[in-house]
Amino acid sequence: MSFPASSLANRTVVITGGFGILGLAAATVALASSARVALIDRGAAPATLDPAILAIPDTDLADFEAAQAAFARIVERFGTVDVLLNIAGAFEWRPVAESDSDLWLRLYRANVLTAVNASRAALATLRPGAAIVNVAAAAARRGGNGMAAYTAAKSGVLRLTESLAEELRPAGVRVNSVSPTIIDTPRNRADMSDADFSAWVEPEALAQTMLSLASGETTVVSGADVLVGAPTSG
Template identity: 50%
Template sequence: MSGKSVVVTGGFGALGRATVRAFLEAGWRVAAVDLGEAPEGTPDGVLAIGGVDLADLDSARAAMDKAAGAHGGLHALVNVAGGFRWQTLEDGDLSGWSALHRMNVTTAATASKAALPALKASGAGAIVNVAAAAARRAAAGMGAYAASKAGVLRLTESLAEELKDQGVRVNAVLPTIIDTPANRADMPGADFGRWVQPADLAATLLFLASDASRAITGAELLVAGRV
């Protein structure tokens, strides 16, 4: 059992809930930070911190301080918070580009900045960012989303270099399609068994947050399932 402490942003969402479970089962002390209120069925033992806009530095700092205070420090930050919008350039509203940038890049950068003092104090901290396979190659209608997730990769790369000698590792995963209720509703004809299972992706996030991956920083790991 690890006995370490983690903050999972977006911890009330589909992947976030699976991630919270994976860390709990591995013996971590877990705080879930999210925009909305904690959903029914949040597991016992999770410190649920709702109503937090992670694009706002003061709000993010208050949440990280609360988690680190309650759990005796902070060893890992898993940036799951984010979102998706499909829109073509021709028909879509240009505000979608800044909205997705805020939702995906600003939240990850702000949460990371807010968590940094506690992560450095732990002596061996880790940040794991959830980007997307689309960051490498965008399909039609995915420009704004892919650009924002490419921003998450550049953040990962730059922060890994910045923190290389300061005891904090920074890595990212690039999922294709996760098997979530929202995706099943949007793509009812798809073969869900080929998609990435949330528990499998959560296990990868756990690995990248754990000492088992201590030699890895600045990595961008494609998690494709069989898509």
């Protein structure tokens, strides 16, 4: 699946959490659209990564200095940052009574601080027309059993999106988010083996939505959150 070549060709797309399921799907879609692609992740780069991709492994984006170092490498290689997809994140199910400060801080760091630090590190390189797209979660629209720490963190991503959109509007930089329901990933299939997988969102379709929000075709949309779920027949 690719994207209209005119909107992403030769633009630099930076993807955090780039070695995860959605990150790799977004890299594939962006690359097929002739974008220049950089992936940042705290893990090791997959051996099968396309050599055209700039891979920046072993980078904990909860650490602002590490984020700055990653963006310095990207600017050195590609010159600009046009699109930032803040995909890094983490999920843990845990009732409040069984949670501890470490869990709350871990999910806050993985979901909120990574997006804050990547955005801050990118700011100086973002020109009018640039766009940031964050990943929240449909589940974050309301708390639920075992979901407090995760939904609190993803609610933080929504508020970050709205605030940064207002702050960057004068600079011509747009900031939006997507809220996926359940993404069709191997981990989710293993965790919910009895579920109807056809009701889940394909990573490529979600990646396409994120790049669509970032592209020149939605130039007046900023501060929005887009609920992304697979269509159902009912």
